[in-house]
Amino acid sequence: MRAQLRHLYTKLFEPRAAVLMYHRIAAPSSDIWEIAVSPANFEQQLAFLKKKYQVISLQEMADSVANKKIRRNSVALTFDDGYVDNYLQAKPLLEKYELPATFFISSGNIGQETPFWWDELEQLILFTQQLPATFRLGQFQSQADLKDENYLTEDLRLKHTSWRACDEAPPTSRAQLYYSLWQELKPLSHAVQQEKMQLIREWANPSGETLPELKSMSLAQLQELGRNHLFEIGAHTVSHPALAFHEAPYQKRELAENREFLRQATGQGVDLVAYPYGNYNTDTLATVASLQFKAAFTTEERTINTQAHPHRLGRFQVKNLPAQEFSQALSRW
Structure with a gap:
């Protein structure tokens, strides 16, 4: 009974935060997985967030989980994979609105001609x-x-x-x-x-x-992203495997080599990680703990509160919505 009351109290009264997940800022002719947001809609979304929410860095979000002090009405922005449009389209708009964001980079595709x-x-x-x-x-x-x-x-x-x-x-x-x-x-x-x-x-x-827009960032673009005070670089493995299908040593190698590449490329500490496809298992959780990642993010759609597991933090996939529909989606989350 006490556990049920505590759960109800948490749901109704405790501050919650949300992490938003983007992949591409583009208007491709085909988007079967709905991972692209057009630059026009993305700008509308940023303007709305700037006005209505406290957009904080993902590091601050991770610290709030660790300290069990969630900032009410707070939102963090993340981008997965490292598509070139993150640099060409997302970066200038984030700079325009002075909003922080974290880019989770799969390093194996950086500077390559072949797409994912x-x-x-x-x-x-x-x-x-x-x-x-x-x-x-x-x-x-x-x-x-x-x-x-x-x-x-x-x-x-x-x-x-x-x-x-x-x-x-x-x-x-x-x-x-x-x-x-x-x-x-x-x-x-x-x-x-x-x-x-x-x-x-x-x-x-x-x-x-290969369509040029399907490529990942160049090394120089990644390095420039890493020099900007608004942006953090996060780990996302070398080759974007579905981690839970692989043995623990393979998972550790993918994560450790990815982090080392990103550290060398950007000069940043890399303390945050996102699981490719949101896919993980108990070996993954043990691995990110052993590598001392401060926080790890899934694709499970749930808000963040003081009870959140630091290595199982939820995110919401943002779709290609104009401001009004985006605000309605946020209110449901």
Whole structure:
């Protein structure tokens, strides 16, 4: 009974804070995972936050958890992965409104020409103009008969660009193949992922090049971000693995090497970490504790209060909403 009353009191009266999660600040033609916010909507969101909330650094948020003193009406901003648009679009707008933010960087893609595997897979399967009629490679569990979908019609393109993969079933055979391959590749190590991606590239034989907007920041851009007093750099592993699918030594190597790269690149201490895909297990929690990360963040949508576990802190994925709809979403959170 006492525990129930304490929970009710916490829910009704104790100050709560929110951490907002962004990935891309862009207006791409396709955004099946709904991780892009247009620069126009992002600016509206920042203006609203500046006016209505206390936007604090993630370090301050982590300290408030450690000290069990949550600042009422406080919000922190985070960006995952290290897409180049974080530097080109988010950085100048954050500077304009003088709002702090933390960028969780997957270091393996910094300065590389190739995009993250999930972005490349989307382009290969959903938007290559002409594919073979069947996908049957011995190294994959996924198989498909594309039939008349091997050629990308305008109708197919529209179905793919309007698809929201988190909430909707795949609308086409191509989309079903993409989703099946995404599920198959996600748990793998980076080396095995890349071996399988090369087989998919050879099968698809695309004629176009990587879209420049899918690339990550350059090293120089990351370094400039790290020199700005508004911004913190956080760990996000080297190769963005789904950590819970891997043994503890692999997890530790991914986290430790990522942090060391970021320390060397920016000169910052790196005390905060976000789990790729929000994926973690008990080994992950033990690893981030042994590496002495001050706080770790998931993708679990929950507010932060004095009872929050410092290595299981929730965040809310921000969607591409103008100010009024954004304010309604915040009020629900």
